[in-house]
Amino acid sequence: MINRVNTATLQARDSSQRRFRIAVIAASVAAALAGSVLLATRDSGVKATTRGITATLSVPGHPGSVAAGGDALWVALNGDPRRPVGDWPLVRLDLATGTPTQTVHLGGEVSSLARVGERLIASVKRVGDSGFGPRRLVALDWRTGDVLSLGESHVNDTDARAFGGPVDHLLQAADGVWALEVRPGRLLHLDSSTLAQYSAPIRLSSGRTLGLAADGGYLWVTAADAGEVLRIDPATGAITRAHVGGFPVGIVVTNGKVWFADRSGGKVVGLDPRTLRPSGDPIQVGTKPSWLAVAGDSLFVTDQDSGTIARVDVHSGREVGPPIRIAPAGRDPVAPTVASAGGSVWVSSFASSTVTRITSPTSLAAASSEVTLAGTGNGPVNPGPYGMGVTNGGVAGTGHFTATGAINDRGTYIGYRSVKGQIATVRNVDVGTKGTITFVITIDLSTGSSAWTISSGTKSYVGLRGKGTVTVDNYERNPYTFVMKGTVSR
Secondary structure: OOOEEEEEOOOOOOHHHHHHHHHHHOOOOOOOOOOOOOOOOOOOOOOOOOEEEEEEEEEEEEEEEEEEEEEEEEEEOOOOOOOOOOOOEEEEEOOOOOOOEEEEEEEEEEEEEEOOOOOOEEEEOOOOOOOOEEEEEEEEEEEOOOOOOOOOOOOOOOOOEEOOOOOEEEEEEEOOOOOEEOOOEEEEEEEOOOOOHHHHHOEEOOOOOEEEEEOHHHOEEOOOOOOEEEOOOOOOOOOOEEEOOEEEEEEEEEEEEEEEOOOOOOOEEEOOOOOOOOOOOEEEOOOOOOEEEOOEEEEEEEOOOOEEEEEEEOOOOOEEOOOOOOOOOOOOOOOOEEEOOOOOOEEEEOOEEEEEEEEEEEHHOOOOEEEEEEEEEEOOOOEEEHHHHOOOOEEEEEEEEEEEOOOOEEEEEEEEEEEOEEEEEEEEEEEEEEEEEEEEEEEOOOOOEEEEEEEEEEEHHHOOOOEEEEEOOOOOOEEEEEEEEEEEOO
């Protein structure tokens, strides 16, 4: 029985003294635009960076397939791949807080997710299955998680479409939905509304077919066991085969090339879509490259064992910078999955129970975006000489914050305050998991008004700029609460 469980989203008495109290509190407000969860890493002998990571969210289990949008992230929770399939749910995460807002049980384990319009299509393994058995396709409302009917009339309404084999990797083309059956390799043409088969399957390979993409009027498939990349004409079913060797897995088409990850060769290869011959040199990217996704001008490549993501510039065909670390190095039982969402990709880590957002540099360099930071802080009561607050550059306050909008984050801060005349200047040093940002808050002590700018950043925040204002509530309490609003850009 398919059922859905909703989980609510969490979680100076005269005028001069009052202005002074506001100023002291504003002096200790800070914000950071670093990652939201500290990654446990260890020295793997591979130089890696965290540059480009704009959020890391913990999930209540081991994440498998992900489906991403601008408003939410759906994550399939998986069990131990070496054991029979259990009953594991889908969770919808709020991008601002990282908390689950919906939990949906589908009577098994979801092996793949795809967004088709305003629907989320899940391929579900049966409880007790070994992993390559039959599948059920279930359609859910993208926003609410409600299971939708796939029936063609009120007489035969159904909430799932059954298939005899391991049907995964769905995508929408102009004339319907296409699904890839992993083993033996077959391509299924499905009705967009009912997910019923239009026609007989297109037979692709006797072995495993693992990757599926669509572009240029063709469907593209990796036949892993045969070491082939296949170009399929969906109108005629005609197949053109390119023997590429190795063990091709993920595949995408972008910037005039067909890119695939060769898991056994540790490389990414680009093909000319017309001739199916290599275009440019192979790119060595890791030990076990698996899945690919495109955001901006970057091709992101997951690796199963290194705990890192490689980034390739699609124009030059070269790897850019060191790999991006999302998890500790080690033999992960499941390769990370990756999904595009605008200028970013979301990557799952089974071992770390996290999903990480990596933003393309071209997206980070876009026009400024609004950001809101809210939190709590603690400061000394009547601090400093003569009750005038900390004036000599010492610590004025510490606290916690949460950032939403252009950046989703949470963390801690320390503020250092100095005073000259009626102007207090606060240097807030915010140390995040991806680097350090220094904010400068300027406060007019005569009015209590304040404004902030970003003076510097390190690692992922080199070149980050921003400005905005600070407001404080409950200023007569300790701890107090605050809100910072403004814009950030590169």
